[in-house]
Amino acid sequence: MDLGTANSLVFVRGEGIVVFEPSVVAVDDRTGEVQAVGADASRMIGRTPASIRAIRPLRHGVIADFEMTEQMLRYFIRKGGGGRLPLAQVVLCVPSGITKVEREAVQEATLAAGARAVYLVEEPMAAAIGAGLPVAEPRGSMIVDIGGGTTEVAVISLGGIVSSQSIKVGGYEMDEAVAKHVQGHYGLLIGEETAEQAKLDAGSAWELAEELECQVGGRDLQSGMLRRLELGSEELRNALDAPVQRIVTAVKDTLEGTPPELAADISDRGIVLAGGGTLLRGIDQRIRSETGLEVARAESPLTCVVLGAGESLNELETLKRARPGRGRKARGRRFHQLRSVYAVAPISTDMDAPCVLPRERASHPGDERFPAKPS
Numbered sequence: 001m002d003l004g005t006a007n008s009l010v011f012v013r014g015e016g017i018v019v020f021e022p023s024v025v026a027v028d029d030r031t032g033e034v035q036a037v038g039a040d041a042s043r044m045i046g047r048t049p050a051s052i053r054a055i056r057p058l059r060h061g062v063i064a065d066f067e068m069t070e071q072m073l074r075y076f077i078r079k080g081g082g083g084r085l086p087l088a089q090v091v092l093c094v095p096s097g098i099t100k101v102e103r104e105a106v107q108e109a110t111l112a113a114g115a116r117a118v119y120l121v122e123e124p125m126a127a128a129i130g131a132g133l134p135v136a137e138p139r140g141s142m143i144v145d146i147g148g149g150t151t152e153v154a155v156i157s158l159g160g161i162v163s164s165q166s167i168k169v170g171g172y173e174m175d176e177a178v179a180k181h182v183q184g185h186y187g188l189l190i191g192e193e194t195a196e197q198a199k200l201d202a203g204s205a206w207e208l209a210e211e212l213e214c215q216v217g218g219r220d221l222q223s224g225m226l227r228r229l230e231l232g233s234e235e236l237r238n239a240l241d242a243p244v245q246r247i248v249t250a251v252k253d254t255l256e257g258t259p260p261e262l263a264a265d266i267s268d269r270g271i272v273l274a275g276g277g278t279l280l281r282g283i284d285q286r287i288r289s290e291t292g293l294e295v296a297r298a299e300s301p302l303t304c305v306v307l308g309a310g311e312s313l314n315e316l317e318t319l320k321r322a323r324p325g326r327g328r329k330a331r332g333r334r335f336h337q338l339r340s341v342y343a344v345a346p347i348s349t350d351m352d353a354p355c356v357l358p359r360e361r362a363s364h365p366g367d368e369r370f371p372a373k374p375s
């Protein structure tokens with residue numbers, strides 16, 4: 001599962017992607033009750049009765065409201081399980097900004113939703129696997145994942161993240177920049193969905209062969225009346241420049257902090273882009289021009305994290321099948337397999353730490369399927 005700041009996806013082995021919905025929860029403020037989750041809740045944004053509020057609990061890559069996150073996670077996992085609970089194993093990708101305590105809490109919530117074991121994967125690692133990068137090889141690969149609330153830049157080699165950066169700038173900040181521009185220049189107040197639509201219709205990070213136009217509608221700040229407005233792609237590009245530049249700077253900073261040998265690999269093979277934000281027109285060209293490196297978009301930027309998580313399920317199986325044989329050769333083999341599993345679950349880099357796989361299921365009083373473990 002990919003628990004993203006903008007979209008959450010669930011991939012079930014043998015079935016493919018079964019859930020792809022916005023990470024939104026609609027809550028009734030009077031009762032605190034969750035009214036809807038995902039696509040249903042998203043439809044309520046900006047159109048809700050006064051007491052119903054639609055929130056994005058992970059908006060800035062940190063958990064703003066843990067209870068909401070937990071309910072959302074539970075909903076998606078149940079939906080992904082399609083009634084065949086409990087799901088045996090869940091590989092979960094969360095934004096790297098969340099704290100260790102929150103990570104553990106998210107794991108607990110996944111178990112409580114019916115999973116028998118849960119493994120956490122660093123998002124850039126899953127993105128890299130999903131994009132088909134050779135993460136286990138002793139060669140440096142760079143992945144740039146531009147999501148809704150965050151951008152994660154990482155250099156990966158030998159199954160581990162060698163250097164990385166996570167900034168709280170992504171698609172949402174681009175939308176905000178558009179809204180701010182329209183308000184500042186035209187005195188027109190537009191909603192976040194309208195701003196996002198303008199970005200999708202005509203936004204870019206590099207000069208276009210053919211410049212575009214789009215329309216936005218909002219409320220005139222002076223008259224209070226509804227008004228529509230044409231926006232050109234050049235002015236949108238200017239409006240988007242600040243968040244785009246912050247992303248490019250994060251890429252350059254990460255390159256600077258990369259050991260020379262790995263940096264040489266990256267300059268040979270280039271940078272791979274993942275995440276919905278990389279669908280912005282010309283962002284690849286912009287990064288290419290500012291770094292001087294080759295840049296390629298992953299085949300499916302919106303789904304590559306969950307596909308990578310799905311692929312890592314296979315790695316877990318490999319480890320489980322591995323017999324704890326004796327002798328150097330067997331140890332070497334196990335080490336190699338462990339390495340690749342740690343690649344998918346690098347909560348700890350200590351090879352002996354047992355905390356990584358799998359977490360014991362929390363006991364559920366009264367549920368004989370999950371008896372409490374004798375302490």
Ligand SMILES: Nc1ncnc2c1ncn2[C@@H]1O[C@H](COP(=O)(O)OP(=O)(O)O)[C@@H](O)[C@H]1O
Nearest residue numbers: 004005006007147148171172275276277279280
């Ligand atoms: N064609 C597009 N052009 C620009 N931005 C896009 C496009 N499609 C999606 N996005 C943006 O991608 C972001 C969501 O990307 P996603 O990878 O799903 O985020 P997350 O992983 O944080 O949930 C949103 O901000 C959305 O506006």
Ligand SMILES: [Mg+2]
Nearest residue numbers: 004147275305
């Ligand atoms: Mg993501």
